[in-house]
Amino acid sequence: MGYGLVVRFTAKDEAAGLAFDELAATALEGIRAHEPGTLVYVNHRVPDEPRVRVFYELYADRAAFDAHEEQPHVRRFLAERGQFLESFEVTFLDEVAGKLPAGSAGQ
Template sequence: MGFGLVVRFTAHDEEAAAAFDRLAAEALDGIRAHEPGTLVYVNHRVPDEPAVRVFYELYADREAFEKHEEQPHVQRFLTERGQYLESFEVTFLDELAAKISPATGGTR
């Protein structure tokens, strides 16, 4: 079963949100290069809320998530993100059922 989470980040303002996006993009480069167990990692902008970002993350399993958290690029993101944020809220998800496009290589 997959393991996922949704995180809602609220930046101080639009300028801080842009800086946060740059930090997140740097982390995403490392995720793409070094994390085969990270299946989906998406930073969403929220319409009509310019300082809000929502991440959707899906991992092959809890172990893949734990490996993700240990990566240097993720540690840097976790350490530096606070300077841009007013708040964040994490919701962990356990997969019940799924449809995954064959184009992603998924079979669940």
């Protein structure tokens, strides 16, 4: 059904978290405009953890993820995110079962 990952980011402080959100929003504009293989890309805040953000990302396949990594808006995000972060952790996901929105790849 796709290729997924979850990334947990911890910002240096709350102000850095807000700046990180702005950087992520700029990247998301490019993702929406230029990445049909990116099915889901969401930045979440974590209640009671104001410095933490969790991204959930789902791609049509590994090739779509690889293409995502090469986009200029993603390269900028990857190059600039470190100034706002204390740490991050990436978890790649293997699908067991699921449901995609109507009209998504794999339906």
